[in-house]
Amino acid sequence: MNFQQIFGKSPETEASAxxxxxxxxxxxxxxxxxxxxxxxxxxxxxxxxxxxxxxHHFYSEDLDEQVNILEINHTPSGFASYIFGCIxxxxxxxxxxxxxxxxxxSTVPIGVGLSSSAALEVATLRGLRELxxxxxxxxxxAQLGQQAEIQYAGLNxxxxxxxxxxxxxxxxxxxxxxxxLERRVIxxxxxxxxxxxDSGVHHALAAGSGYNQRRAESEEAARRLGVKAxxxxxxPQAAESLPEPLRRRARHVITEDxxxxxxxxxxxxxxxGELMNASHASQRNDYEVSVPAVDTLVAILQKTPxxxxxxxxxGGFGGASVALVVAGExxxxxxxxxx
Numbered sequence: 184m185n186f187q188q189i190f191g192k193s194p195e196t197e198a199s200a201x202x203x204x205x206x207x208x209x210x211x212x213x214x215x216x217x218x219x220x221x222x223x224x225x226x227x228x229x230x231x232x233x234x235x236x237x238x239h240h241f242y243s244e245d246l247d248e249q250v251n252i253l254e255i256n257h258t259p260s261g262f263a264s265y266i267f268g269c270i271x272x273x274x275x276x277x278x279x280x281x282x283x284x285x286x287x288x289s290t291v292p293i294g295v296g297l298s299s300s301a302a303l304e305v306a307t308l309r310g311l312r313e314l315x316x317x318x319x320x321x322x323x324x325a326q327l328g329q330q331a332e333i334q335y336a337g338l339n340x341x342x343x344x345x346x347x348x349x350x351x352x353x354x355x356x357x358x359x360x361x362x363x364l365e366r367r368v369i370x371x372x373x374x375x376x377x378x379x380x381d382s383g384v385h386h387a388l389a390a391g392s393g394y395n396q397r398r399a400e401s402e403e404a405a406r407r408l409g410v411k412a413x414x415x416x417x418x419p420q421a422a423e424s425l426p427e428p429l430r431r432r433a434r435h436v437i438t439e440d441x442x443x444x445x446x447x448x449x450x451x452x453x454x455x456g457e458l459m460n461a462s463h464a465s466q467r468n469d470y471e472v473s474v475p476a477v478d479t480l481v482a483i484l485q486k487t488p489x490x491x492x493x494x495x496x497x498g499g500f501g502g503a504s505v506a507l508v509v510a511g512e513x514x515x516x517x518x519x520x521x522x
Contacts (some may be wrong), residue, residue, distance in 0.1 A: 186230045189242045189249070190284040194230035195312045196452060200305035201226045202291035203298045203347035204379050204505050205496050206356060206455075208443040208464055210470055212341025212381045213398050214405070214436045215412035217443040219369070220347035221355065221377065223474040227289035227302035229310045234282035241266050256337050262287065265300055268335025269307045272327050278317060285310075288343040300336065301344035303404020304328030322364060325349040339395045340498075342458040349496035356448045372452035375491060377505060378513040379518060380484070384501035390398050394498050395433065397470060404433040414440055428471070435469035456492025456507050460485055472499025480504045480520075 186194045208218030223458040234240055239252035241263045250263035253477035259267055266287075268351070270280050285307070291299040308324040311317060319327070325345035332338050332345075341362050351357040355377055356369040405413050413436040416422075422433035442458045450458070463481050467473040472494050473481075484506045493506035508516050 184242075184244065184247075186232070186284075186286040187332070189286060190232060190234075190240065190285075192232060194284075194286065194469075196310060197230040198306050198313055199226045199228040199350045200302045200309060201351070202302045202353060202358055203344060204503070205343065205347075206377070206505060206507070207446055207458060208343070208439060209462060209466055209494075209496070209499070210332050210397060210401070210472070211414070211436055211439050212343035212359075212361040212442070213339070214341075214401050214414050214440075216436065216440040217447075218343045218347075218359050218361060218415040219356050219443050219446060220343060220351055220359075221357065222296065222347060222353045223291070223297060223350040223379065224353055224442045225290040225297070227287065227299065227306045229303070229306040230286040230288075230311035231310045231314050232284045237282050239267070239283050239285070241285045242287065244286065245246075245293070248257060262303065264336045265303050265331055265334035266307050268331030269311065269327060271335065272330055273308075273311065273317070274338070278315070280311065280315070288319045290422070292381065292503075294502070295381050296350060296495075296502025297379070298344040298497070300332060300338075301328060301348040304331050306349040313469070322346070323348045324423045339398050358443070362412070366413065369447055369473060372450065372455045372491075373506065374510050375452040375455070375507050376513050377509045378484075378490075378508045379496070379503050379505050379516055380480060380517060381502060381503045382474075382480045384474055384476045393472065393500060397472065400429055401436055404429040404436075411435060417441065431469035431471075435465045438469075440463055452491045452507060452509075456490070459494040459505075461508060466495050466499060470499070474499075474501055476503065477504060483520055485514075487516055487520060 203220045205220040293299045299355045318412035358369045359366045419437045481493045489509040489512045491507040496505040
């Protein structure tokens with residue numbers, strides 16, 4: 184099926200945005216901390232046109248699902264909630280959004296921790312910017328996408344995913360200070376490339392997962408330590424005064440920020456891999472967002488020749504692992520690991 188077959192006319196415009204993989208800085212973005220993602224080649228594409236019946240209509244090619252918005256005071260579920268949220272937020276900013284027909288197709292895997300939702304949000308907002316000539320820039324698109332996810336999809340996320348989807352490229356890393364939104368492009372470690380492998384365990388971070396709970400625990404830890412956010416603490420020993428599990432939650436965030444800051448100063452591929460390994464151990468033991476299948480995959484990768492380091496990527500509770508490997512050997516390593 185295509186746009187013409189679903190909606191009976193050709194689209195007016197289309198836009199796309201990439202997924203992302205985070206190399207270091209997990210669960211630090213909502214703690215005002217530092218992150219180091221890169222965009223992936225897989226993208227979400229949105230085609231848009233004007234609806235003729237006064238209602239919004241959204242169709243997902245991958246899900247073969249159509250959602251018709253008949254009541255604007257009722258948020259839909261699933262993929263449509265992200266699109267609906269973007270439209271609603273633009274309207275709240277004073278923009279007039281006419282009834283739309285919107286067709287989504289994507290090569291970004293869903294539920295793997297590669298930010299399929301952020302890619303959808305950014306692609307939707309880029310499409311709306313193009314279709315309606317809206318004066319919104321790439322940072323504003325990321326901010327609107329984040330709020331769409333928080334307010335309409337129920338995930339109290341940080342800004343990293345949307346900023347990466349809106350601003351990052353596939354041939355470098357994006358170092359981002361999530362408090363100030365200051366950013367700069369960082370080259371990959373010399374002689375290395377990125378390998379991403381799905382663990383096969385689907386994750387869903389919104390209602391029912393521990394993601395929002397981890398954010399609440401981090402915020403409580405910051406409150407008890409007397410700081411605005413855990414990013415304001417650089418010494419992990421400061422967390423030792425906290426009760427469990429706040430002690431371990433804070434320790435992860437503090438040490439993870441430190442790992443990002445070390446990496447961006449320019450380290451070897453070997454050292455970058457060591458930081459990734461330490462990041463995974465911290466996510467597994469202190470932040471408790473990994474699962475056995477991911478731990479097994481990461482352990483296999485870490486022991487595989489040609490791998491500098493590996494870790495869980497994304498919000499956790501399933502999803503993908505990312506590894507830093509010898510340049511040119513990623514495909515062969517993946518084949519060996521998956522056999």
